[in-house]
Amino acid sequence: MDHNIAKLRQDYNLKGLDEQDLHPNPFTQFRLWFEEAISAAVIEPNAMLLSTVSNGRPSARVVLLKSLDQAGFTFFTNYESKKAKEMESDPFVAITFFWKELExxxxxxGKIEKTTDQESSEYFAVRPRGSQISxxxxxxxxxxxxxxELEERTRLLEERFEGAEVPRPPHWGGYRVIPHYFEFWQGRRSRLHDRLVYAKTDEGSWEIERLYP
Structure with missing residues (x-):
């Protein structure tokens, strides 16, 4: 190996994060940061690491956020995939966004739930045709x-649906992550980062607190 991994480091100097800067609603705060990520030309700002658990063992992969509202964060996938089976056995998940350009x-x-068939079909209808076939x-x-083998399956499906709309497969649809916890992390100099969290109370309100970095 040409590089000493232990010496790879990046100090963070762009901004700080103070309590008075936070919106009281974590969904609104996320939208503010998300819009800044888009403005900063972050590549795929909607890429998020989805972490699941099955039989006490963690598993993680990057998926794409496709919608956000006050209910939660929605993405779409194959209902017969490994992650889908893991979410079926344990509905509690974590998602992580990292925007390095903004540090x-x-x-x-939160807890996962499936979207309605209507929501899944509406999103599937606006996907590129190639993604529908896939x-x-x-x-x-x-x-x-x-x-x-995969390319041949794709070719046969393109022939099957030629000249027609591609329907949503019954094994494909959406999931929504319903949060009970948010942590907003801003990189700071000398690893003295800002970490501000929202924790949902039993009454449904959000409490904000600061954590040690």
Whole structure:
């Protein structure tokens, strides 16, 4: 290895994060930061690390946020995939956004629920046609013999749906993460980062507190 990993480091100097800067609603605060990430030309600012648990073992992968409202954070996937089976066995998940251009991270913990069939179908209808075909072609997370097999399945599906709309597969749809915890992290000099969290109370309000970095 050409580089000493232990010596790789980046100091953070862009901004601070004070309690008075936070909106009392964490969804609104997230939207403010998300809009700043878009303005800063962050590549795929909606990319989020989805962490799940199955039989006490963690699993994580990057998925794309596709909508956000006061109920939660929505993404779409194959209902027969590994992550879907893990969420079925344990509905508590975490999602993490990292916007390095802004030296920011947002951690969210919550419970998963499926979106309605209508929501899933409405989003599927506006996906690019190639992505619609791929939702049919991919038996996500199952063993694949070789790339040629996947390409042949795709070709046959393109022929099958030629000249017609591609319907949503029954095994494909959305999930919504309903948060009970947000952490907004702003990188600071010498690893003295700002960490401000929102924790949901039993009454449904949000309490804000600061954590040691």
């Amino acid at each position: 920011r991270q947002v951690r969210i913990e 939702a049919w072609a991919s038996a996500q997370s199952q063993q694949l013999g070789n790339r040629a």
